Amino acid sequence: MAGSPKHGYAIMEDIEAFAGVHLGPGTLYGAIARLEAQGLIEPLPTEERRRPYRLTASGVAFLQEQLTGLEIFASMGLQRLASI
């Protein structure tokens, strides 16, 4: 959803493509329901029974914070590995 709004099936395919992980439908919709309840994503109007979701402003901020943390963590790990 960071790139563009996506519906459930597109999210599942995207995760399979970039992470190589198959997300079960129960897990996916459990995550969608939680993210929506926390106000991190919001639904868009339905398109042929499929409902796309997009990140909200607080979702973007939260993702930014998480990815920055991961970036710092990854670069620190790589630096330490390089010193071996």
Add this chain to the structure above:
Amino acid sequence: MKIQHYLVLLYPHVWRERYEDELLAMLEQRSLSFTDGVNLFFGALDAHLHPHLGTTGMSLCERMIQMISTLRRSLLTIFCAYIGFILAGWAFQKMTEYDDFVEAARTHSIVGLSFNLVVIGAVVALLAVLAGGLPIVIAVIRSALVQKRRGPLLLLAVPFLAFAVFLGTTFLLEALDHPGNHLSPVWHIFLSRGVFFGTLILAAIVSVGSVCIAVARSEISEKLLRFAVLPSILVTIAMALILAATIIWGLGLRDAAPQLFAGNDGIVRSSTAATWLGIVIAMAIATMLAAISLIRGFSARSALRNAAA
């Protein structure tokens, strides 16, 4: 209807109102594997345990009404599970009042200790049910008096009537069991076991059902329902403790007094081991039901607190 439709039906009503159509649209795009089916099953269980999921489309007022209703249903389910547990516990108490079991509890420490734990757990659970339930019953009576409705009061009287009917049946059975009455063995078994246990279980179901209906139809404050979650935690923990102690009691008895465990000193002279196993299974089902309802109730309580903040 395809299997995925049935699996989606396992989700709570509120959740389905919000996500069912889009989830089915997604599932129709590829064939459902076995692991996806299992995943949907656990997804439905997760949605039941977290009833606030799927309520984002509702207004704040609708959401609060929904969570209060969920909290009330969860508390009533814990109460029903407790009564089921009590019936199993009563069977355990009846079985262990025989002299042989009393002697085993006195001579074998593991049997005696686990039996004492069952008694302690039962007292704790009863006190917790009274602490959480009595304020609700008082609220039901007060609400009925203020609104001048006799229905809830009559419903609350049902357990006393059911108990009176049960006592009456017991006295009647005792009178019929008199040596002067030459009953055939089949009639004797039917009266002493069938009618006795039938009346007991029916009285329990009618009593619990009437109390639940009275509570469900009365105005009870959110504060009172939220408070009742705390004693419910204690009730569920006590039920789990009694279950564990009953299991240890049976295993301890099997090791300490194998001839007693293998005998026929169970309920109505049935197998001791089978009676113990039946009691453990009934207690385990009741405890699991209470634990699931407690998680559900706790989740609804947290959602109510967040909504009010």
